[in-house]
Amino acid sequence: MSYYENLVMQTQMNYSRYYGVYRAGKTPYALSEKPAFPYEEQIHRLVREIEEAECILVGGASGLSAAGGGDFYYEDNASYRKYFGKYAEKYHFNGAFDGMMRPWNSREEFWGYLATFLHTTQTAEVREPYRDLDSLLEGKDFFVLTTNQDIQFIKLYPEEKVAEIQGDHRFFQCSRCCKDDTWDAVKPVEEMIRVMGEGTSVPTELIPRCPHCGAEAFPWVRGYGNFLQGRKYDGEYQKVSKYIQKNQDKKILFLELGVGRLTPMFIQEPFWNLTLNFPRARYIAVNNQYDFLPKDLEDKGMVIVGDIAKVLKDAAEWSE
Template structure:
């Protein structure tokens, strides 16, 4: 087990131990009682911390994509209707994830829904918060760890700069995990969408199959099936492990973006652990809901509670304004 995966395993055990606390939207850790800086000063400090860091490790979670318009997962809103209208009108789902749990009567309609889900993220343009983040990171040594499966980061950066530890919508795996192989999902999904048109079903012959056992395929993602934790999965953990260990003595900034309460064990709590463990590490979290800064990190970190898209836009403007004044 790699270094970072071991950290995640430890925090998963803690999550299980204190599940009622996490389920209530809280944390078992003692948090700082220091009054946060005014918003403008927080933006200035964010920019300064990025500039002064030798390297930055970005932890991108669901709130980052939601801030840029990828907010169709949990509610029946305009974004959801834009991409899933035939299903929304037929089934009245409250967001995309609700359809993933629906007991579909046929595999053809199930795959019609799943193809719509995958196509929506595979073909989505780069969202503004990602572009603003990219400006902040310009010229920096950095690495991205993400629990998002929506392919935003790998549209922006080479894959050796990104660890996708929860999977990626661009790939299929065998639903039964008969093989350690993963394969392209983009072309099959496009074919399913073309065949479905304005309907909600795909032709039977387009249901994706495993080339090894002939059983159904499934997206290579954690959450709804038998997630394949094989070579590709281990490679993601190896990438982030190698990066943080190679930079443990540097002035490293852990930048957490949009972590919710369902998955603090993948980014948030490992980042807390690493900030405490590495001699020159710093930590900043940006979240529109949770003001979680451990007391032990109050002199080495900051939590900005505000709209992530606005924070990154303001930080970008501040960064560019400062560059122009130099």
């Protein structure tokens, strides 16, 4: 098991132990009671911490994409209607993920929906918060760890600078995990979308199947399928582990963006652990809801509570 995956496993055990606390949107850790700096000073401090850091580990979660308009996952809103309109009218799902959890009358209809989902993220432009973050990181030594499956970071950076530990919408796997193998999902999705047109289902012959056993394929993602944790999965964890271990004695900034309460064990709590244990480490989180700074870290970091898109835009403009 890699260095970073071991940290995740430790925090998952903590999550199980205090599940009721997390479910209530809280944390079992003692939090700092220091008053927050005024917003403008927070922005200045964010820019300064980035400038002074010798290296930066970015932890990008769902709130980062949501801030840029990728907010169609959990509610029936304007974004959901824009991309999933025909399914919203027909089934009245409460967001994209809701549709993934419902029973379907046919596999052809299900794959029409899934192809729409994958095509939406595969073809989306790089969202503005990501571009502003990229501007802030220009010229810095950095690495990106993300739980997002929407490939926004991969559209900006080479594979070796990004660890996608929750999967990637560009790949299929066997739904039965018969082999440790992943393959391209982009071209099959393009074909399903083309043939489906204005309809809501795909022809049976276009349903992707495993080249090894013939079972249905499935996106290589955690959350609503039999997620393949094989060579590719291990490789993602190895990348981030090597970056951390290589830089543990440097002035490293752990920059957390948009972590919610469903999965604090993948980015937030490992970042807390690392910041506490690395003598020169610093920590900054940007979150639109949660002001969670452990008391043990109150002299090593801060939390900016606000719209992530606005924070990154203001910081990028200030740094120019």
